[in-house]
Amino acid sequence: MVKKMEPTPSLCIRGVSIFQGLLDSAAQMEMVAALREVARMAPFFRPVTSRGQSMSVRMTSAGQVGWVSDRRGYRYEPRHPEGSNWPPIPESVLAVWSQVVPNARMPDSCLVNFYDADARMGMHQDRDEADLEQPVVSISLGDDALFRIGNLTRGGKTESVWLKSGDVLVIGGAARLVYHGIDRIRAGSSKLLPDGGRINLTLRVAR
Numbered sequence: 498m499v500k501k502m503e504p505t506p507s508l509c510i511r512g513v514s515i516f517q518g519l520l521d522s523a524a525q526m527e528m529v530a531a532l533r534e535v536a537r538m539a540p541f542f543r544p545v546t547s548r549g550q551s552m553s554v555r556m557t558s559a560g561q562v563g564w565v566s567d568r569r570g571y572r573y574e575p576r577h578p579e580g581s582n583w584p585p586i587p588e589s590v591l592a593v594w595s596q597v598v599p600n601a602r603m604p605d606s607c608l609v610n611f612y613d614a615d616a617r618m619g620m621h622q623d624r625d626e627a628d629l630e631q632p633v634v635s636i637s638l639g640d641d642a643l644f645r646i647g648n649l650t651r652g653g654k655t656e657s658v659w660l661k662s663g664d665v666l667v668i669g670g671a672a673r674l675v676y677h678g679i680d681r682i683r684a685g686s687s688k689l690l691p692d693g694g695r696i697n698l699t700l701r702v703a704r
């Protein structure tokens with residue numbers, strides 16, 4: 498088995514590797530165009546938690562399965578809540594995965610999160626995937642976001658970093674189960690999306 502070299506991150510916080518500016522503005526624009534097609538096939542929806550609270554982040558997915566949440570709880574599903582299959586993960590998005598984690602299995606799910614100026618995501622763990630040995634790759638597009646990284650259990654000291662458009666994160670190894678969240682968005686900090694806001698893609702091996 499030949500092991501490929503992984504690129505070197507520009508920053509590493511609590512085991513989360515950050516590749517700042519990995520995507521140039523042409524690559525970001527191409528990705529946004531592909532994501533418009535994803536959103537046309539699978540419209541953004543506002544997930545509801547099992548407690549009945551609707552989330553401030555709007556979501557959709559691409560791939561074999563997508564992340565959904567409703568009163569029954571959260572899980573990966575082969576179909577959009579409206580019943581259609583999820584569109585395929587865009588090639589440009591898969592290429593980022595292959596670049597940063599060349600030795601991992603290919604992802605079967607790409608969650609697309611949309612943050613307007615007021616959206617946030619509370620501290621949580623990502624543990625719904627079948628194989629937690631596989632990494633998660635995140636791609637930030639549009640407005641800056643304040644990302645908070647905590648610990649393997651809820652609470653304790655945290656560290657924060659602003660994520661910018663074109664930044665790519667790799668979360669693997671011990672960091673895979675750390676608590677994390679998005680405190681706020683800096684509205685108007687990027688010109689990538691004509692109506693503002695932030696898109697975050699998280700690529701996962703879900704099944």
Ligand code: MD3
Nearest residue numbers: 610623633635668672673675677697699
């Ligand atoms: C650290 N999304 O969708 S991406 C999520 O910016 C999520 O939309 C945030 O957390 C966002 O679940 C953060 C960076 C990220 C993604 C997955 C992780 C960080 C992670 C999984 C484990 C630890």
Ligand code: FE
Nearest residue numbers: 621622623677
């Ligand atoms: Fe998460």
